[in-house]
Amino acid sequence: MSKDKKATGDSLEGRDPELLRRIYEVMVLTRAVEDRMVAMYRGGDLLGSLYTGHWHEAISVGAASCLRPDDYLAPIHRDLGAHLWRGMEPWQVMASFMGKATSPTGGRDGTLHYGRLDLGIYNLPSHIPANFPVATGMAFAAKYRGEDKVCLAFCGDGSTSRADFHESLTIASVQKLPNVFVIENNQYAYSTPVRLTSHSDTFSAKAAAYGIPGVTVDGTDVLAVRDAVDEAVTRARAGDGPSIVEGVTMRMHGHAEHDPADYVVKELFEEYSKKDPVELFENVLRKAGLLDDDTARKVRDEARQSAIAARRKALADPMPEPGNIEEGVYAD
Amino acid sequence: MPTEAPPVPVLKSGPAQELSANPTYLEAVGAALDHEMERDPDVFILGEDVGQFGGAFKVTKGFLDKYGPRRVVDTPIAETGFTGLAAGASLVGLRPVVEFQFADFISCAFDPIINVLARHHWRTGDPMPVTMRAPFGGRLRAGPTHSQSVESYFAHVPGLKIVMPGTPEDAAGLLISSIRDDNPTLYLENKYLYRRLRATGPLSMEPIPLGVAKVVHEGRDVTLITYSAGVHQGVEIAQELAKEGISVEVVDVRTLVPLDVETIVNSVRKTSRAVVLHEAAKRLGYGAEIAATIQEEAFWHLDHPIVRIAAKNTPTATSPPLEDAIIPQPAEIAETLRKVARE
Numbered sequence: 227m228s229k230d231k232k233a234t235g236d237s238l239e240g241r242d243p244e245l246l247r248r249i250y251e252v253m254v255l256t257r258a259v260e261d262r263m264v265a266m267y268r269g270g271d272l273l274g275s276l277y278t279g280h281w282h283e284a285i286s287v288g289a290a291s292c293l294r295p296d297d298y299l300a301p302i303h304r305d306l307g308a309h310l311w312r313g314m315e316p317w318q319v320m321a322s323f324m325g326k327a328t329s330p331t332g333g334r335d336g337t338l339h340y341g342r343l344d345l346g347i348y349n350l351p352s353h354i355p356a357n358f359p360v361a362t363g364m365a366f367a368a369k370y371r372g373e374d375k376v377c378l379a380f381c382g383d384g385s386t387s388r389a390d391f392h393e394s395l396t397i398a399s400v401q402k403l404p405n406v407f408v409i410e411n412n413q414y415a416y417s418t419p420v421r422l423t424s425h426s427d428t429f430s431a432k433a434a435a436y437g438i439p440g441v442t443v444d445g446t447d448v449l450a451v452r453d454a455v456d457e458a459v460t461r462a463r464a465g466d467g468p469s470i471v472e473g474v475t476m477r478m479h480g481h482a483e484h485d486p487a488d489y490v491v492k493e494l495f496e497e498y499s500k501k502d503p504v505e506l507f508e509n510v511l512r513k514a515g516l517l518d519d520d521t522a523r524k525v526r527d528e529a530r531q532s533a534i535a536a537r538r539k540a541l542a543d544p545m546p547e548p549g550n551i552e553e554g555v556y557a558d
Numbered sequence: 559m560p561t562e563a564p565p566v567p568v569l570k571s572g573p574a575q576e577l578s579a580n581p582t583y584l585e586a587v588g589a590a591l592d593h594e595m596e597r598d599p600d601v602f603i604l605g606e607d608v609g610q611f612g613g614a615f616k617v618t619k620g621f622l623d624k625y626g627p628r629r630v631v632d633t634p635i636a637e638t639g640f641t642g643l644a645a646g647a648s649l650v651g652l653r654p655v656v657e658f659q660f661a662d663f664i665s666c667a668f669d670p671i672i673n674v675l676a677r678h679h680w681r682t683g684d685p686m687p688v689t690m691r692a693p694f695g696g697r698l699r700a701g702p703t704h705s706q707s708v709e710s711y712f713a714h715v716p717g718l719k720i721v722m723p724g725t726p727e728d729a730a731g732l733l734i735s736s737i738r739d740d741n742p743t744l745y746l747e748n749k750y751l752y753r754r755l756r757a758t759g760p761l762s763m764e765p766i767p768l769g770v771a772k773v774v775h776e777g778r779d780v781t782l783i784t785y786s787a788g789v790h791q792g793v794e795i796a797q798e799l800a801k802e803g804i805s806v807e808v809v810d811v812r813t814l815v816p817l818d819v820e821t822i823v824n825s826v827r828k829t830s831r832a833v834v835l836h837e838a839a840k841r842l843g844y845g846a847e848i849a850a851t852i853q854e855e856a857f858w859h860l861d862h863p864i865v866r867i868a869a870k871n872t873p874t875a876t877s878p879p880l881e882d883a884i885i886p887q888p889a890e891i892a893e894t895l896r897k898v899a900r901e
Contacts, residue, residue: 333678341682343684353669359670367651377883394639397633397639401631555716
């Protein structure tokens with residue numbers, strides 16, 4: 227268990243105020259960068275569509291906050307917050323959505339496909355959860371070498387239907403790999419509602435089939451996510467094997483920005499509009515006396531300025547030259 | 559890098575398997591694998607039944623006793639899962655060797671091979687050194703889903719290397735190079751040869767570079783370009799035809815990707831006639847790539863159209879008369895070479 231203790235009720239007693247502040251800042255930054263990128267999408271700055279994680283900030287930041295810098299992360303396209311937590315620069319993400327030479331892949335891949343191995347972040351292909359088997363491999367390598375690193379992997383509700391979900395959970399559980407699998411249940415797989423994806427009561431209930439712990443938490447409550455993932459990380463690090471943590475939230479935008487999401491049940495949008503994870507956490511901090519108006523305004527303003535500066539840099543960055551396009555198909 | 563590698567912990571000293579004086583193709587694969595596991599503590603093997611059972615064909619018999627379950631990993635029947643696991647482990651520094659029980663089952667792992675392994679280095683600059691071993695091919699009367707030749711599916715995909723040894727000597731040297739290579743490599747073992755083909759003497763554990771073809775029988779009238787089981791077939795037929803005064807040069811490409819175009823083209827320039835032989839189905843088989851390459855590089859040296867000898871465009875049948883009607887037989891190969899050499 228980290229030094230940050232689970233609170234009872236609404237009390238933040240026993241939790242590290244510095245850590246809480248950092249979680250808040252990264253959540254605010256995540257929202258600011260994504261809001262800026264939505265404007266960039268609408269203004270024609272970006273190449274294809276834009277995949278955002280509005281209302282996923284509590285899951286991505288809360289879960290990533292449980293890792294050590296030397297742990298591994300296998301995120302998906304709703305997890306900008308996890309990238310930012312580990313040090314990915316906002317301009318790098320924008321550069322990726324613009325196909326710039328300065329993107330993490332130099333424009334060879336792009337849009338939502340960014341990662342940095344130097345930050346321990348796997349750069350996933352399009353079809354999730356193709357990152358799950360890879361995540362088991364990173365965890366396997368840690369165990370093989372006798373290291374106490376863990377690998378945290380994310381997927382969505384829709385991903386749980388695929389063979390690689392089942393195969394990864396099967397292998398990770400029989401091999402007792404130090405994995406934590408976070409399922410971001412945002413109610414829709416593109417246009418397909420959860421009721422057409424799974425007949426289970428919860429997605430975490432699937433854990434029973436693998437003989438591992440599974441828990442469902444409110445995915446808009448960053449501390450609930452953090453506590454559940456922290457327990458799973460602690461367990462994995464101790465050599466006791468993988469866990470599933472399901473965070474329930476709502477995808478407040480379309481699958482991507484081209485998608486008006488007119489198939490979404492209106493009541494869901496209404497219900498979740500009152501559950502903005504960033505606002506909820508801000509209120510918790512205010513109530514506990516850890517955040518005042520001036521500081522909140524300052525954090526939001528700094529995040530907005532960071533996003534503006536990131537856009538300026540990404541826009542000014544060069545496009546890649548095709549001269550070396552045949553290089554690197556193979557490692558020398 | 560440390561100047562001296564740390565000793566590799568083993569549970570049992572000596573070879574994992576005793577080798578015969580003239581090791582078989584199967585023994586050669588096992589010996590090379592054993593050699594690399596002894597040499598490099600980051601090499602481990604995983605797959606279905608590779609541990610206690612020693613693999614469906616016994617390539618890894620004795621490995622569990624020698625290296626323990628940490629490095630000899632019996633997996634569930636989960637090809638996508640364990641291939642993706644290998645990708646992830648390789649990304650952070652290990653050198654996994656995956657065994658597919660039959661090449662036919664590799665289709666279950668198509669996704670991690672194509673979308674993860676093959677393009678990761680080009681996308682990110684980070685290598686994924688995974689070796690994927692798979693027994694392939696027919697003549698064992700194993701039917702449509704246990705006899706396939708899968709090389710062409712994968713040869714089309716940039717980022718994979720394809721290795722197809724035709725002799726025990728090459729099986730050892732090319733596997734060693736595959737494991738040491740920093741790229742995802744598909745190493746296809748012809749399972750008909752496993753216990754039928756023997757080395758001419760003790761095996762060398764020197765790596766044989768990938769991308770270097772070999773002229774295995776010199777000749778001047780016609781070039782037969784082939785790989786895997788086509789190599790020993792081709793040499794035997796070349797020896798027969800020599801008695802009829804037909805001089806056949808046999809080129810073993812050994813690796814399909816990278817392809818040694820120079821050795822092929824030099825031979826065709828000499829003989830002016832080319833025949834391509836493989837056990838895979840003809841349509842878009844690797845012979846089509848070789849034929850197209852020859853016409854691009856040596857068209858004006860040709861005295862005869864390039865001919866492909868390959869399996870019929872059908873699945874592989876089980877019953878002997880049916881399978882033999884599908885897969886190229888020695889008589890057809892000899893007759894084709896006679897015709898091309900004399901026309």
